Amino acid sequence: MSVRNTPEPPADPDLFTAEWEEWHRGKDARLAAEHGFLAITGLHWLTAEPQRVPDAPGLWSTGPGGVTVELEEGAELLVDGTAVRGRYDFGFVPERGGVDAVWGDVVIEVAKRGGHHVVRPRHPGHPLRAAFGGTPAYAPDPRWAVTGRYVPFAEPRPTTVGASVEGLKHVYDAPGRIDFRLDGQELSLTAFNGYTPGGFTVLFTDATSGVTTYAANRSLRIDAPGPDGTVHLDFNRASNLPCAYTDFATCPLPPAENRLPVAVEAGEKIPHERGPVNP
Structure with missing residues (x-):
């Protein structure tokens, strides 16, 4: 060489x-950016057991069909501009891919990394973002x-x-x-x-x-x-x-x-x- x-x-x-x-x-x-990496408040690894995710509504789980959320009464997410309530299946998410669900001024990222499904809420007011210089x-x-x-x-x-x-x-x-x-x-x-x-x-x-x-x-x-x-x-x-x-x-x-x-x-x-x- x-x-x-x-x-x-x-x-x-x-x-x-x-x-x-x-x-x-x-x-x-x-x-x-408003929902960039500095706005992420947590990295949550999903399992088959429904779990609450801080800074996000509902119970989240994963299975053969992908990620599912069970929203409580009155809670609503926007996915691809469509309002969803109750149970929602996100379907197939490719490796290194992701889907964004909007909850007020929060974006909830549903992603797949290393073969595992994760959820990462992104809050514009997160202190890490607010203090970034x-x-x-x-x-x-x-x-x-x-x-x-x-x-x-x-x-x-x-x-x-x-x-x-x-x-x-x-x-x-x-x-x-x-x-x-x-x-x-x-x-x-x-x-x-x-x-x-x-x-x-x-x-x-x-x-x-x-x-x-x-x-x-x-x-x-x-x-x-x-x-x-x-x-x-x-x-x-x-x-x-x-x-x-x-x-x-x-x-x-x-x-x-x-x-x-x-x-x-x-x-x-x-x-x-x-x-x-x-x-």
């Missing part, structure tokens, strides 16, 4: 910084924006990784790896399918993890490769997953091979919510 990675200075350094700042503001805005981050620096090469596997590899919740496992298809050079070292990251057509997501840790950046993981989105497999990795946009802010997330951990031996002093740092950040 040999990848040239001498970063070229951006044509307009001011534009480079402005675009990064816009990205960072947008990331924090989505996180702190933004995510600390390294100042953007073009030296952390490098060129790499995507190397597809012969077949996508099912890859099992741990989660921020002890005992939970996630399985992703890894279509290939990304080779690149950073701080004079030849490196590689296993890539998962991303959120844009042909794009990728990589989960990683590095020598800053647990020191200035969140210990468990960070994430980097990468656009689809060019015709020759060239990809662009901008570690200035290495971002925290929701588990960096709240214990009510089920975020995946990086595969073992994605533990970089270098200190990636770029991107988002440990959130204030998790304690002081070292310089």
